Amino acid sequence: METGLDERFLVGVYRTSAVLWAVGAGVFGGLGRESIALGWTIGSGASVGLLRGIEWTVRRFFVPGRMISNRDFIKILAVKLIIIVPFVVGIVLLGGRSFGFIAGFCAGLVLTQSVIVLKVLGAILSER
DSSP: OOOOOOHHHHHHHHHHHHHHHHHHHHHHHHTTOHHHHHHHHHHHHHHHHHHHHHHHHHHHHSOTTOOOOHHHHHHHHHHHHHHHHHHHHHHHHHHTTOHHHHHHHHHHHTHHHHHHHHHHHHHHHHHO
């Protein structure tokens, strides 16, 4: 079924995110900031995982010709919360005393969103 997702764009986001993760982990690790590198790695993985989850959900439920019921929508939200809340609680417990870890995690968590915004801005600027 056709979802309207731009496959090349998504592949580019995943590829760019992987490169930026490697650069960030290398820089932080090279500076002796292993705690930040670990937070960055976990946050980046979570960011890419969330994007993949959104992609899967759109492909599965939000396609032309398929009506999503309120019940299905509530199920999607419940599963999302059941996965994300314990994950974030675990992260806070794991790195709660290390500002570097939490800062690295937060930076990694916005990785894919930043890549998407920058790719869209690049596309807009290259059209002019």
